[in-house]
Each structure stands twice: as C-alpha cells, then as structure tokens.
Amino acid sequence: EAGVAQSPRYKIIEKRQSVAFWCNPISGHATLYWYQQILGQGPKLLIQFQNNGVVDDSQLPKDRFSAERLKGVDSTLKIQPAKLEDSAVYLCASRFNRGEHTEAFFGQGTRLTVV
Amino acid sequence: AQSVTQLDSHVSVSEGTPVLLRCNYSSSYSPSLFWYVQHPNKGLQLLLKYTSAATLVKGINGFEAEFKKSETSFHLTKPSAHMSDAAEYFCGNFNKFYFGSGTKLNVKP
Known part of the structure; x- marks a missing residue:
C-alpha cells in the first residue's frame, strides 16, 4: 500500500514570495491533515479536511495561508506572502475516517526555509 | 479542552537500560491518547494508543505505556533501549489529533 506522498521535499524561498505544497493521501482516506x-x-495542526470539506482551520493563519482539497483526494497548502517565521517542516497526514481512534499516516514532509 | 505535556525535552540512556518518557494529560473527561515516534528523515509512526479498553498498552518495538488516571499520566516505557530507538517521541490525544512538544531520546553505546 502506498503511503502519503508529499512534494517537494525541500523548498527555499525569499520572504514575501509565495509557495505551495502538495499532498496525495492514502487511497480511500477521507480525513486529511x-x-x-x-x-x-x-x-x-493547521487544517483538517473531511473529504473536500474543512472540519477545523482554527489555527490556520488565514491572512497568508490557504489550503484546498477540491475533489476530496489531493490537497495543496499555500503560503502567500511567506515570512521568516514560516520556516518549518509541513506535514500531511491522512486517516481512513474520522473515527475516534483510527491511526493517522504521515508523509515525510516538506522542509521550507524562508530567507 | 484537552492537552498533553511532555515533561522532558531530552532524555539520554545507555543501550540496554530502561527507557522512561513522561507525558501528563489534562482533560475534563477520559481522554484517548497516543504515542508517535519520528526517526530522522522519516515520517511519524504510531507506537501505541490508549482507548480505555486496558490501562496497560503494548506497542511496537517493545514499547508500552500505562494510563494512570490518578496521576493524569501516560508515560512511555521500554525495558531495554536499543540504538535504533534513538528518535523523537510525541505524546498526543485523538481530540483534534493534538501533539505534545516532543522528547528527543538519545541512546549511548
């Protein structure tokens, strides 16, 4: 079974530039983080999707961050414009359903450096 | 609101000695908790989870954790550390899949 795929693995950008990350969850997983x-x-946690709907985005800095999961499968996370403090690893995870105790599977992440 | 606190940011043990990584929780009701491990350059992996079925939970790679309501704790233990256990460990709860701040485990030869 293929795992959660993320790209790119690494990204270096200058502050005020924009950047996008892509995530392909495990097939059939309705929940994406x-x-x-x-x-x-x-x-x-920045944002949680159930299929293509947002369940929780309370900690997403909405003035600069956005995320979508248009067809309930792949997802993209965008930062525009980036700040120095956005330097971090961005992780995507998926779960089969939003059942209380199901395991979430994580991708290897995208390491973002803002200079 | 539910949250977890990992009491140690770094723990160092010698190979073959016991491991104890501490996690306390705060919750107004019985929580559902987990431990994940993150090896360098690898994704987070579930070690074990507590879902109120049994207070002593066994996980992968010889790790186990005991849920103690009286102490509001869910500490992770292993009888004998291996070099391959060196990693960062995160306690968390299933409510919003919230993670603690992490404990980096160093295993000395």
Missing part, C-alpha cells in the same frame, strides 16, 4: 512543525517543537 496539514501540520506545521517548527524545529524543536511538536507538530501543530
């Missing part, structure tokens, strides 16, 4: 993991910290 985007996390931000700053060096030395735990993953922080």
Whole structure:
C-alpha cells in the first residue's frame, strides 16, 4: 500500500514570495491533515479536511495561508506572502475516517526555509 | 479542552537500560491518547494508543505505556533501549489529533 506522498521535499524561498505544497493521501482516506512543525517543537495542526470539506482551520493563519482539497483526494497548502517565521517542516497526514481512534499516516514532509 | 505535556525535552540512556518518557494529560473527561515516534528523515509512526479498553498498552518495538488516571499520566516505557530507538517521541490525544512538544531520546553505546 502506498503511503502519503508529499512534494517537494525541500523548498527555499525569499520572504514575501509565495509557495505551495502538495499532498496525495492514502487511497480511500477521507480525513486529511496539514501540520506545521517548527524545529524543536511538536507538530501543530493547521487544517483538517473531511473529504473536500474543512472540519477545523482554527489555527490556520488565514491572512497568508490557504489550503484546498477540491475533489476530496489531493490537497495543496499555500503560503502567500511567506515570512521568516514560516520556516518549518509541513506535514500531511491522512486517516481512513474520522473515527475516534483510527491511526493517522504521515508523509515525510516538506522542509521550507524562508530567507 | 484537552492537552498533553511532555515533561522532558531530552532524555539520554545507555543501550540496554530502561527507557522512561513522561507525558501528563489534562482533560475534563477520559481522554484517548497516543504515542508517535519520528526517526530522522522519516515520517511519524504510531507506537501505541490508549482507548480505555486496558490501562496497560503494548506497542511496537517493545514499547508500552500505562494510563494512570490518578496521576493524569501516560508515560512511555521500554525495558531495554536499543540504538535504533534513538528518535523523537510525541505524546498526543485523538481530540483534534493534538501533539505534545516532543522528547528527543538519545541512546549511548
């Protein structure tokens, strides 16, 4: 079974530029998460999708971050414009359903460096 | 609101000695908790989870955790550390899939 795929693996941009990350979840997984993991910290949830609907985006900085999952499969996360403090690893995860105790599977992440 | 606190940011043990990684939770009701592991340059992987079926939970790679309501704790243990256990470990809860700040485990030869 293929895992969660993310691209690119690494990205370096200048502040004020824009950037987009892509995630392909495990086939059949209805729930998709985007996390931000700053060096030395735990993953922080940015947004949760159930199929193509947003369940929780309370911690997404909506003035600069946006995410979509138009067909309920792939998802993209965009930052525009980027700030230095956005340097982090962006993780995508998927779950089969939003059942209480089902495991979430994680991709390897995209490491973003803003200079 | 539910949250977890990992009490140690770094833990260092010698190979073959026991491992203890501490996690406390705060919850107004019985939580559902997990431990994930993150090896360098690899994705997060579920170690084990507590879902109120049994207080002692066994996971992969010889790890286990005990849910103690009286202490609001869910500490991760392993009797004997291996070099391959060196990684970062995250405690969390299934409510909004929230993660703690992490504990980096170093295993010395």
